[in-house]
Amino acid sequence: MNLERVVFGFVTILALAITYAFVMGNIEFASHHNVWMLTIAILINLVATGLKLGDRSQVGALLLASSLVVDVLLIAARVVWIIAENETDTGPGTQSLVNIISLSGGALVASFVTVVILVGDTLISRR
């Protein structure tokens, strides 16, 4: 067992889980989506990206790339939320909310790819 792998795996899988928690729910209802969840997902993903810096192997490059994709998409979703926050009393309007959740859904796919690569690499190395 290797400390880096434990921490790294933890952060990566947590990022996937929280993004999923945010996306889950009806795409049209603001009450199904908690903006705090989105913010925490962004923070955890930024930490995950930071941990991936410096790995010069091929797999490392791929992991870094996919987690950068997640960062970009989630931050874009958060920006849309800020702009649309005051559209209705309960938060963003339907159209804006659909955009936010679609972006986060994209991030979810990229997060999933990261986890698949991580698991695959661990299985192949068999140490």
Next chain:
Amino acid sequence: MATTSELDRVSMIVLRYMRGPIFVLIFVYAVGITGMALIPGVDAEGNPVNMSLFHAFYFFTYTATTTGFGEIPSQFSDAQRLWAILCIYMGVVAWLYAIGSIFRLVQNPHFLLALNEHRFARTVRGLRQPFYIVCGFGDTGSLLARGLSDNWLRGVIIDIDPERIKALALRDYNLSMPGLCADPTVPRHLIDAGIRMPDCKALVILTVDEEINTRISTMARLLNPEIRILCRSSSRRHIEQLKSLGNITIINPFEIFAQLLSMAITAPRLHNFNACLVRNPDARLGEPISVPTGDWIICGYGRMGRWMYRHFVQNGIKPVIIDPKVEGIEGAARIINGHADRDSLQAAGIDHAAGVVVGTDSDHVNLSIVMCVKTLKPDAFTIVRQNSHENQVAFDAARADLVLQSSLTTARRVLKHLISPQVQIFVDYLREQGEDICELAVERLKAMIGEQPPQLWQIELDERQAGAVIERLRRDRPLTLGEMRRDPHDLEGSLPCMPISIVRDKQQIMLPADSESLRAGDRLLFCGTEQGERLLEASMNNAYTLDYLVSGEDRPRGYFFRWLDTRGRNTAIRS
């Protein structure tokens, strides 16, 4: 005119062929257009008007090519219509003549030949990787091309027989191999094949005619004094002639086979190891054949018989020779003049013979002698010469103990010279060291690879082939051969690959120990399994894996954890 290129020839033939039709077309167009422009017409309002030159050309273009748009820009007068009829007949006939000439040109064999040569020369000029020129695409040539293709090397092939070049076009090689149907003794064709290009690594000459082989070699040496030449030759006169050219390797299949036989008699284990290294499908590692050393009979005293005889005598065996034409050979036990058949074999003492060499230049005769020997003395060791690759099935059925197929022997030896010259040096080294060392090496190899056929590969420690190793060595962190060969899945074990030799500073270290430190620029020759090759290559190119192999621990990769790791270590040292 010494440097007429193929392009010049092609364009010259086209011009010569098209000269007539082009003149006729120009003449017909000129007459038609002039007439059309001079004959007066009438416009829509009935005013007399002359067709402009441009309109006349436009009219003639669509008329002569039988497109026929009608009477443009206005209705023609009768005089114009009369001229138009003339224009149509003249123009159509002229065009038919021109098109017919083009068809005749593209069917002209000389033109096709020139075009082929031009295309071939252009393909070769465009090659950006090392390649080998192969003259002669017979049995040996096609075996060699297959071998080159298996090793991802490119051959450029010249053969005088169009059927052989057609056969080449149907092969599925890993790399495309350009082929030219031409006489390789003509210098222009050798230049087209790229003999003067720096990427041309060697010229291999394998035609059936000794005289032609010698002529190609001489021509090639004049065209490129540096080029390495490998030439098949088995006649003494031609070999002497070839040797004077310098930087030439003469491949004599009969001599090679006789040497191998000699090796099989005196060093059977090495013979077996060598057969496995050259991937002889019949050889199994660690199971040497035993050639008996009793009385031998040689049937046919030609090129093969002569070499076999010489090596038998060297090993203290005095063979009986059966041949219709020879006499007075020193050292032979007995000479029987006549064809090898039941009577002459019995006269030669087949009943107490240990083995028979059947080496005439006819496959049918050879096969019938083998069958005769098998009935007279079933347990005799038989060595038979196979002349044509096509008779493989018949020779398989004859169940001779050793078959000399000269094309196969030649192709294997050429490949050995081109791909891994280190192997021959290694085999010679083992020959000197004796059977015990060889047996140790074979046992070590066998323990590693089991029953799988061994594979040879060569790696140079450079940026491209071993990036991680070079990076490590550049930082002055030593690496031994044993560390590199460790199995990433099990640090106690090692990958199924045995280092055979290291070439360093023009010296070759044989069977290097695991404690040998590696240096940048070393050329390593390995023997092992395909999987071993892949895993070793992965280790040599992944800095993390290599680090793990040496230190035994997975070091952190990211900046953050590396910082944490160094901090932890420093604190541990301080406290």
